[in-house]
Amino acid sequence: MNPTTAVNTGNTSDSQSFLDLQSVSKTFGNVIALKDVSVSVPLGAVTCILGDNGAGKSTLIKILSGVHKPDSGAYLIDGTPVVLDSPRAAMDSGIATVFQDLAPQPLMPIWRAFFLGNEIVHGGFLAIKRAKAEVRSQLASMGIKVRDVDQLVGTLSGGERQAVAIARAIYFGARVLILDEPTSALGVKQAGVVLRYVLQARQAGVGVVFITHNPHHAFLVGDNFYVLNRGRLVANYRKGELELDTLVQEMAGGAELEALSHELREFT
Numbered sequence: 204m205n206p207t208t209a210v211n212t213g214n215t216s217d218s219q220s221f222l223d224l225q226s227v228s229k230t231f232g233n234v235i236a237l238k239d240v241s242v243s244v245p246l247g248a249v250t251c252i253l254g255d256n257g258a259g260k261s262t263l264i265k266i267l268s269g270v271h272k273p274d275s276g277a278y279l280i281d282g283t284p285v286v287l288d289s290p291r292a293a294m295d296s297g298i299a300t301v302f303q304d305l306a307p308q309p310l311m312p313i314w315r316a317f318f319l320g321n322e323i324v325h326g327g328f329l330a331i332k333r334a335k336a337e338v339r340s341q342l343a344s345m346g347i348k349v350r351d352v353d354q355l356v357g358t359l360s361g362g363e364r365q366a367v368a369i370a371r372a373i374y375f376g377a378r379v380l381i382l383d384e385p386t387s388a389l390g391v392k393q394a395g396v397v398l399r400y401v402l403q404a405r406q407a408g409v410g411v412v413f414i415t416h417n418p419h420h421a422f423l424v425g426d427n428f429y430v431l432n433r434g435r436l437v438a439n440y441r442k443g444e445l446e447l448d449t450l451v452q453e454m455a456g457g458a459e460l461e462a463l464s465h466e467l468r469e470f471t
């Protein structure tokens with residue numbers, strides 16, 4: 204690892220960060236999912252969390268989004284220690300999470316899913332026309348094209364679903380947007396479109412937490428990079444401090460990659 208990019212193990216908060224996890228640990232039975240992990244999430248920036256399968260990424264975002272409570276360590280919002288005991292509590296603090304499986308309501312029209320849980324009601328009735336107009340204008344303002352807001356969620360492509368979910372989070376004023384592997388199931392073109400929305404959210408001042416296996420995607424949009432390996436933070440870089448190759452190596456674990464390419468050479 205580059206000597207100028209020491210791993211953060213202690214207090215990583217800086218004056219601009221909005222969310223801070225400090226030395227957080229979480230175990231499930233005898234599995235150590237996270238050990239002494241510190242992460243800072245500033246607003247108006249993309250914070251990438253990278254790591255291989257089982258590295259602890261989902262556990263980390265579940266702590267950030269109020270699904271799990273850490274066994275130890277601190278969670279700070281805007282410098283104040285908090286205990287989030289539900290996803291609702293996280294949402295109330297402006298933290299929106301877009302999970303990978305985005306179609307819990309495949310048979311619902313886009314406009315309805317968009318306002319689910321936040322319905323516009325007028326005189327005891329759903330203000331359908333207004334809701335549709337709001338969704339149309341929000342999608343249009345981000346350049347998101349869908350046939351119509353009456354289209355069923357289940358008929359959208361993976362990239363379109365991610366786009367609508369990002370637009371929704373921005374519409375409802377999310378300050379932090381957590382995206383769990385938003386590009387992993389997508390082809391090159393669709394992934395590019397989703398990465399563009401990630402940058403739009405950043406431009407809107409949102410603190411984006413971008414979870415991915417893909418160092419290339421992270422490198423394209425990231426401002427800060429955290430690499431987890433078996434529950435431990437093994438690297439932390441800021442943009443400009445690293446090359447793409449470093450990130451790829453860091454992700455795979457240099458020695459392991461070396462061993463793998465050696466093994467693969469045996470086949471060829």
Ligand SMILES: Nc1ncnc2c1ncn2[C@@H]1O[C@H](COP(=O)(O)OP(=O)(O)OP(=O)(O)O)[C@@H](O)[C@H]1O
Nearest residue numbers: 231234235236254255256257258259260261262263
């Ligand atoms: N609810 C749970 N109960 C038991 N073990 C769990 C639970 N959640 C996670 N783990 C374990 O904690 C470790 C970290 O899991 P986690 O899901 O955070 O990894 P991940 O980085 O998201 O992996 P992937 O890329 O495969 O999604 C794994 O060993 C996993 O089996």
Ligand SMILES: [Mg+2]
Nearest residue numbers: 257260261262
């Ligand atoms: Mg995961």
